[in-house]
Structure formats: structure tokens, C-alpha cells
Amino acid sequence: MNAVLDNFDLVLRAFGYTVFLFLVSAVISVALGTLLAAMRVGPVKVLRMFGTGYVTLVRNTPLVMIFLFFQLGAGKIFDALRFTWVDIHIGPFDFTSFFSAAVASLSLYTAAFVCEAIRAGVNAVPLGQAEAARAIGLPFSGVMSQVVLPQAFRASVPPIASTLIALLKNTSVAGVFGVIEAVGRMKGFTNDYADQRWGIFLAFAIGYVLLVEIISLVSTLIERRWKVA
Amino acid sequence: MRFTRTKAVIATAGLALSLAACGNAGEETDGPDVEAAENAADNFDDGTRMKELADAGTIKIGVKYDQPGLGFKDAASDTPTGFDVEMAKQLAASLGITGDDIEWVETISDNREPFLEDGTVDLVLASYSITDERRQVVGQAGPYLVTGQQLLVAADSDIESVDDVKGEEVCSVTGSTSLDNIEAEGAKPVGFDTYSECVEKVLDGTVSAMSTDGTILAGYAAQNEGELKVVGDQFSEERIGVGYSIDRPEMCQWIVDTITDAYDSGAYEEAFNATLGPSGVEVPELPEMDACES
Numbered sequence: 056m057n058a059v060l061d062n063f064d065l066v067l068r069a070f071g072y073t074v075f076l077f078l079v080s081a082v083i084s085v086a087l088g089t090l091l092a093a094m095r096v097g098p099v100k101v102l103r104m105f106g107t108g109y110v111t112l113v114r115n116t117p118l119v120m121i122f123l124f125f126q127l128g129a130g131k132i133f134d135a136l137r138f139t140w141v142d143i144h145i146g147p148f149d150f151t152s153f154f155s156a157a158v159a160s161l162s163l164y165t166a167a168f169v170c171e172a173i174r175a176g177v178n179a180v181p182l183g184q185a186e187a188a189r190a191i192g193l194p195f196s197g198v199m200s201q202v203v204l205p206q207a208f209r210a211s212v213p214p215i216a217s218t219l220i221a222l223l224k225n226t227s228v229a230g231v232f233g234v235i236e237a238v239g240r241m242k243g244f245t246n247d248y249a250d251q252r253w254g255i256f257l258a259f260a261i262g263y264v265l266l267v268e269i270i271s272l273v274s275t276l277i278e279r280r281w282k283v284a
Numbered sequence: 285m286r287f288t289r290t291k292a293v294i295a296t297a298g299l300a301l302s303l304a305a306c307g308n309a310g311e312e313t314d315g316p317d318v319e320a321a322e323n324a325a326d327n328f329d330d331g332t333r334m335k336e337l338a339d340a341g342t343i344k345i346g347v348k349y350d351q352p353g354l355g356f357k358d359a360a361s362d363t364p365t366g367f368d369v370e371m372a373k374q375l376a377a378s379l380g381i382t383g384d385d386i387e388w389v390e391t392i393s394d395n396r397e398p399f400l401e402d403g404t405v406d407l408v409l410a411s412y413s414i415t416d417e418r419r420q421v422v423g424q425a426g427p428y429l430v431t432g433q434q435l436l437v438a439a440d441s442d443i444e445s446v447d448d449v450k451g452e453e454v455c456s457v458t459g460s461t462s463l464d465n466i467e468a469e470g471a472k473p474v475g476f477d478t479y480s481e482c483v484e485k486v487l488d489g490t491v492s493a494m495s496t497d498g499t500i501l502a503g504y505a506a507q508n509e510g511e512l513k514v515v516g517d518q519f520s521e522e523r524i525g526v527g528y529s530i531d532r533p534e535m536c537q538w539i540v541d542t543i544t545d546a547y548d549s550g551a552y553e554e555a556f557n558a559t560l561g562p563s564g565v566e567v568p569e570l571p572e573m574d575a576c577e578s
Contacts, residue, residue, distance in 0.1 A: 127484060137490060149472055151453060152490055231458050231477040233485075239475050242394055242459030249397045250420030 058248035059258040068147055069240035070262050075148065076157055076226040076236060077266075081219055083162035088169025092207075093199055095170065096177050106170070113167040118225055121164050122232050125156040153233030161225060168218040176211030177203055209281045216274035220267050237262060318373040318551070324380030333532040337406060338379040345372045346391035346405035346527075350478050353503030353560045354411050357390075364388055367499070368409040368524075370555035371428055374546040375407060375526070375539060392478075393460050397422050400527050407539075408527030411497060413461060414574070423532065425539035426525030428552075430571045432518025433462055434498040436486060436505060443493055445516040446471075452492040455482040462496040465520045471495075479504070487511060497522050499560055506562055523571070536576035544570065 059066055094106035113121070130137035138155035180203050188202040230239030241259040245252050321327070325338035337343050347368050348355035357364035363383070376386050391399055391410045399405045400422045414424045435454070437443045443452075450470035456462040458475030467473045474491055476482045483504050485491045494501070501514045526543075528535040546552045547570040556567045 127481070130488065130490070137488075139490060151472075153453075153474055231475065233455065233474040233476060235458075235463075235473055235475055239458050242475075243464060244459075246393055246459040247415075247417060247461065247464060249415075249418045249422070251417075252397075252421075 058244050058251045058255055062244070065240060066237075066258070066262070069235060069237045070266070071148060072154075072229075072234055072236035073223070073226050074266070075150070076154070076161065076229055076234065077219075077223045079158050080161035080165060080222055080226070083158065084165035084169050084222065085215070087162060087166035089173055089204070091166060091170035092173035092177060093204075095174055096203075097199075098195060110167045110170055113164060114171075116164075118160070118164050118228055121160045122157070122228055125160045126153075126232050129156075153229075157226075157229035157232060157234050161222060161229070164225070165218060165222045168221070169215060172211045172214035172218055173204075173207055175214060176207035176209070179210040180206045212274060212278045212281065216270060219274075220270050223266055223270060224263065318370070318377045318383060320377045320382040321380050324378065327378075328538075332534045332538075333406070333529075334379060334535065334538050337381070341381060342385045342387060343376050343379065343381050343407070344387045344389055344405045345376070346389045346396060346399050346408040346410055347372060348392070348410040349390045350480055351411060351500045351503060352507050353562075354499060355409070356503070357388075365559065366503075367429070367555055367559040368411060370559060371526070371543065371546070371552075372407065372409045374551060374555070375409075375542050378538070378542045378545070393457055396527060400529050403529070406528070407535075410527075411500060411522075411524055412527050413522040414525040415461075418527075421530060423528040423530045423536055424525040425528065425536045425576065426543070426573055427523035427571045428526065428543045428573070429499070429524040429568065431497040431499045431522050431524060433465055433495055433520040433522065434501055434514050434518055435516045436483070436494040436501040436512055436514055437492065438486060438489065439511050439513050441492070441513075441515075443515060446519045449493055449495075453490075454493045454495050455485055455491045456494060456496050457482065460496065461520075461522070466495045469519065483508070483512070497524075499565065502560060502565055525574075533577070540573045540576060543573070 091106045091109060094102040095110070097103060125136065136159075138152040138159070141151055141155040143150040184202055184206065185198055188198040193201060226236060227238040230236050230242065235243075237259055241255060244255045248255065325335055328335040328338060347364050347366070349357040349364055351366065351368075354366040355364055355368040356366050363369075369388075372386065373383050376383070389399065389405050391405070391408060396408050396410060396412060397418065400408055408422075412424070414427055418424060435443060435446060435449065443449060446469050449466070452471055453474050454466045454471040455474040455476055456466060457479055458477060460475075463473045463475050474482075474485070476485070479494075479496070479500065482491075482494045486494045487508065494504075498514060498518055505512045505514050526539045528539065543552070546555075552570065553567050561567070
């Protein structure tokens with residue numbers, strides 16, 4: 056365990072990157088997923104088809120392939136997708152092209168799953184609710200934002216939480232694509248301190264368990280607070 | 285119909301040409317022939333691992349597949365090539381095992397110790413630097429080569445030494461000693477799974493430089509002639525050795541003796557010239573090897 060304790064600042068920074076990857080991707084993917092869900096249940100056929108197409112395509116693609124695309128392919132098609140224009144530095148953290156490509160991959164991937172979780176929530180809202188909202192003259196955007204989505208979100212909290220937990224664990228893929236997050240650092244440690252592999256592995260595994268526990272606690276809290284009487 | 289046939293011919297011709305190109309690239313790095321010792325089993329005491337291997341007539345050796353000049357295998361070839369591979373052949377030959385009977389196993393930086401511990405491989409020659417931590421769990425004999433970390437940059441880059449990469453993004457392989465060293469020098473580490481991805485990032489300008497052992501970089505510079513160059517003095521010392529199971533300490537002296545013999549007979553020089561020579565590196569003297577504890 057000495058390797059972990061002696062280099063605890065490095066461990067914290069590595070998990071810091073994990074948390075940043077998670078937070079940024081979580082916000083983007085929930086926003087994008089909500090938009091996609093609205094498209095899929097909306098009245099415009101083109102948008103419905105786009106939403107369905109997106110979810111089908113992305114959900115059936117392994118995350119690593121999306122990462123590979125953004126690290127090696129996307130930049131060759133559109134120069135902006137190299138993300139070299141991102142150059143933010145906060146304290147010991149650097150958010151540059153590699154971090155951005157990881158966020159893009161994780162967000163676009165997770166959005167498809169968030170979309171489906173919310174769509175399940177929308178389906179759980181009784182049809183009468185939407186009909187009543189339309190009857191009082193609300194346009195589609197009003198029906199969705201005032202009546203359907205607030206109820207849908209309540210029903211979607213558990214599946215979205217599962218999706219976000221998966222997202223947290225998926226951030227580990229970024230470790231082999233240029234971001235020295237927890238798994239990237241763990242590989243460095245196991246390579247340098249071959250005699251302490253078990254301790255290092257255990258320490259990082261516990262780190263992930265702690266983070267996942269925080270997400271499930273928050274989700275339980277929200278679920279209780281939002282519970283429909 | 286005719287049109288499609290023409291296209292097929294063109295496609296086939298193109299494919300054949302590109303395959304031929306691959307073949308040529310492979311031939312350059314093909315090593316010299318190594319003659320296996322006859323009746324090698326008689327040279328070893330009963331109960332030693334060397335005797336067991338010589339009797340079995342086959343050996344499993346872990347090498348890297350993505351380091352041109354050291355341990356490299358492209359998709360088109362059946363066997364890896366490189367200096368590490370040639371040294372492995374020398375060791376196998378002293379057991380009476382020819383190159384054809386060596387079972388090559390691809391290792392990456394991360395799985396070398398586990399492979400030796402669980403017996404997946406008998407030996408590891410995979411630019412395996414000797415460290416005290418590693419010697420806690422595996423045996424390491426040598427070094428047979430001493431190299432150091434340098435920088436690989438684009439041919440038109442202004443970077444001249446390690447001082448120029450402070451604050452810049454420099455890539456290497458996730459979990460390697462090189463990545464830690466570059467971080468200690470003040471650069472921002474970027475880790476990839478393989479060296480080839482890292483090279484790709486230097487070529488397209490996303491990162492300023494790649495850093496690892498000079499011998500590995502020289503191989504890539506030779507592969508991308510005119511586009512990449514190796515710069516700066518070595519800023520670390522990596523002592524490349526042979527990994528073996530810690531439960532078989534008798535292998536240490538055999539490895540040291542075999543490599544010394546290979547150096548004395550000129551096979552070391554021949555192997556070096558055939559593999560790392562084209563990158564312009566001089567044949568080094570054999571480093572003084574660590575004494576074996578027994």
C-alpha cells in the first residue's frame with residue numbers, strides 16, 4: 056500500500072480527472088439525452104427518425120470505438136474535432152484536447168442511454184395528462200416542459216442513476232486515450248511497483264466504489280424528495 | 285462486366301503492390317540466422333529449468349510487438365523481429381531450440397510480471413528495464429543493453445532537448461516508467477495503450493513529442509523517415525534485462541553467460557546491426573551485467 060500512500064496526491068489528482076470527466080459528461084449527456092427523448096416522442100417525423108437513428112447507432116457501438124473515432128478519426132474529417140482549441144488549466148488540472156475528446160465520446164455515448172431512460176419515464180406518464188395539457192391549449196413545448204417531462208423525470212431517476220453509474224465507470228476507458236485518470240494512474244503504479252500490485256488494485260477499486268456510492272446516495276435522496284404523493 | 289473486371293484487376297494489382305511494400309519493410313529487419321546448439325540438454329544439470337526446456341525442445345518467450353527495431357511484428361508476418369527477439373533466439377539456441385520452435389507471446393508493459401509469475405512465458409525480452417521493485421516479484425538478468433529516454437518530435441519541430449517540453453503535452457504508453465519520468469521533467473503526460481497511437485498523435489501535431497527509450501524512438505524515426513526525428517540527450521538510464529521466474533534462480537547465470545558468449549562471438553553485433561543499426565545507432569559495448577545471487 057506504500058505506493059498509494061506515498062503518492063496520495065497523484066491518486067487524488069487521478070480521481071479528480073475521473074470526477075471531472077464524469078461531471079462534465081453527465082451534464083452534457085443528460086441535456087442531450089433529454090433533447091433526444093423529446094425528439095423521439097415528439098410530433099415531427101424527421102426529428103423522431105433522427106432520434107431513433109441516433110439511439111440505434113450509438114447504443115450499438117462499443118464505447119472504445121467511439122473513443123477511437125474521436126482520438127484518431129474525427130480530427131481528420133473536421134479540424135475542429137481535434138479539440139486543439141480547448142486549453143483550460145485549473146490548478147493541477149489540464150483540460151486539453153484529450154480531455155475534450157474523452158468528454159465528447161462519453162457524452163455522445165451516454166446520451167443515447169439517458170434518452171431511453173427518459174423515454175421510459177415519458178411512457179409512464181398517463182396519456183390523459185398530455186391530452187389534458189393539450190386541451191388547455193399548451194403547445195408541444197409547453198406540454199413537454201410543464202406537464203410530461205417533470206413527471207417523466209421522477210419516474211426516470213432510478214434508470215438515469217444506473218446510466219450515470221455506468222458513465223462513471225466508463226470514464227476509465229479514457230485512461231488509455233491520453234487522460235491520466237484513475238485507471239491510467241493505476242497502470243502507472245502497477246508498472247512501477249510490481250511488488251505491490253494487489254494493494255494498488257484494491258485501493259483504486261475502493262476509490263471507484265466510494266464514488267459510485269455517492270451517486271447512488273444522491274439518487275436515493277432525489278427519488279425520495281420527488282416522490283409523487 | 286468488362287468494367288468491373290478492369291476494376292478488379294486494378295484493385296488486385298494495388299493490393300499486391302501494397303503487400304509487396306510490406307514485405308520489403310519486413311526483410312530489412314529480418315535477423316541473421318542463429319544456429320541451435322546440438323545435444324544442448326547434456327550441458328545442463330538435472331532439475332534445472334534449462335534442462336527441462338532443452339528436453340522439451342520448445343520455449344515460450346514474451347516480446348513486444350509494437351516496437352520497431354526491438355520487438356515488432358506487423359500483421360503480415362508470422363514471427364516478430366528486432367533486437368530483443370534476436371537476443372531471445374540466442375538464448376533459445378543455447379538450449380538447442382531453433383527459432384521455429386520458439387513460441388512467441390506478445391507482452392505489453394503491464395502484463396510482463398504476471399506472465400512470468402503464472403508461467404505463461406519462460407522468458408521476457410520486451411525492453412524490460414531492471415528495477416528493484418520488479419526484482420521483488422520476478423527475476424531479472426542483465427542488462428544486455430543500456431538505453432535512456434529521449435524525445436521523438438516532428439521533423440520541423442523547434443524542440444531540441446527535454447528543457448523545451450516543460451508544460452507541453454508529451455505522450456508515451458500508459459503505465460510506463462517513461463511517462464513518470466516525463467512528468468518529473470515538468471511535461472504534461474499523455475498516456476496511450478500502444479506506442480503506435482502515440483506516434484500518430486505526434487505526426488498529426490496534437491502532442492509536442494513522444495518520449496521513451498531512445499532505441500524505440502530510433503525505430504519509429506526510421507519507419508517515418510523525414511517526418512520524425514529523435515532529439516535531446518538521454519535523460520534517464522534504462523537497463524534492459526531478461527525477465528525470468530523468480531522461482532528459477534538458476535536461469536540467471538545461464539542468461540548472463542549466453543549473452544556474454546553471444547557478444548564475444550560477434551552474434552550480438554550482428555543482431556544489433558540487423559535490427560537497430562539502420563537507425564544510425566552505433567553498436568554499444570556490452571554493459572557490465574549484475575552478479576547473479578544464488
